[in-house]
Amino acid sequence: MTTLSVLLAATTLATPTPSADFDVHIDETKYTVRHVYSGGYALAPKNYRILVVRYHVRNGASYPLQYNREAVSFSILNGKDRSTAGSAPLRMADHGRDELKPGESRQDETWLEVPYDAESPQLGVRAGSSEKTYPLTSAKADSGPWRDTPATLSVKSGEAVPFGPWDVSVARVSRPATSPTHLVVLDSGEHMVVVDVDFKSAISDKTFVTSQTLVGELLDVAGKPLGNRGFLFDAQTHDRLDRTLGSKGKLTAPLAFDVPDDFKAATLRLTEPASGRAITLAL
Secondary structure: OOHHHHHHHHHHHHHHHHHHHHHEEEEEEEEEEEEEEOOOEEOOOOOOOEEEEEEEEEOOOOOOOOEEEEOOEEEEOOOOEEEEEOOHHHHHHHOOEEEEEOOEEEEEEEEEEEEOOOOOOEEEEOOOOEEEEEEEOOOOOOOOOOOOOOOOOOOOOOOEEEOOOEEEEEEEOOOOOOOOOOOOOOOEEEEEEEEEEEEEOOOOOOOOOOOOEEEEEOOOOOOOOOOOOOOEEOOOOEEEEEEEEEOOOOOEEEEHHHHHOOOOEEEEEEEEEOOEEEEEEOO
C-alpha cells in the first residue's frame, strides 16, 4: 500500500460521527394544553395534549460538534406509532445550528403532541445513530382545567380557561329587547341572545381578536344546534370585531344571536377553530 493510500485510510477511520457524541440529559417533562415560549405559543389540538421537554446537551467529544435539528431529535412512541409533531428545538428558531466546543453544554426545550388515549407513551431521544427511550410516568401532570378533558369542557359563568392565546370566560348572558348591533335585524318571531365574552391575552406578543376568533352556537335541550351561528362584534363601534390586543391585554366582546321564539336555548357552545376545542355553558 502506498503512503498516500495509508494516509487516506487513516483519515477515513478517524472521521467523527458528530451527533453520536452528544450527551443528552432530560431535565423536566410536563403536560399542558398551551405552551407559551419566547416568540410564540403551542396549542394542543383536541384529543391531544402537549408534552414540554426541557433538556441539556453536552459535547462529549474531543472536537467541536454542530448542534442542530438533525443532531438531536425527539419523538413520542405510542405502541407501534411514532409521532414527531412539534419536535423541533424551540430555541433553534432564529438560527440553524450552534457549534459546541468539547465539554461545552447548552439548554434547550421542545414540545410534542401526545394523544389523550395513549396508554403508556414513551419519549424517544435520538442523538446520531443511537436512540434512548424514557417512560413518561413521572412527567408533571397538567394542573389546568383541560387536564382530564380532551375536546369539550363544561364551564361556569366567569370561569376563565386557556383558549388559544387567551384566557377566555363568559361574563354575562342577556336577552335585550332590541338588537345591540346594526348587523342583526330582528324579524317578527325572533329575539336576541347576547353573550359577553372576556378575553385576556396570555402571551407577550400581540394577538388579534376578530368576529371569526370563536364559533358561537346555541343548542337546545336535545343538543341540536340553532341553524344560525352567533358572531362577535365590537361593543364600541357595533360593527364586526377586529381588534388588536397588546401584551397581557384584555377585551370584552359581545356575541350576538338572533333566535326564533320557538327555539329553547339550553346550552352555549364556543369553539376555538385553531385547536377544535370547545367550552359549553348551561343557560
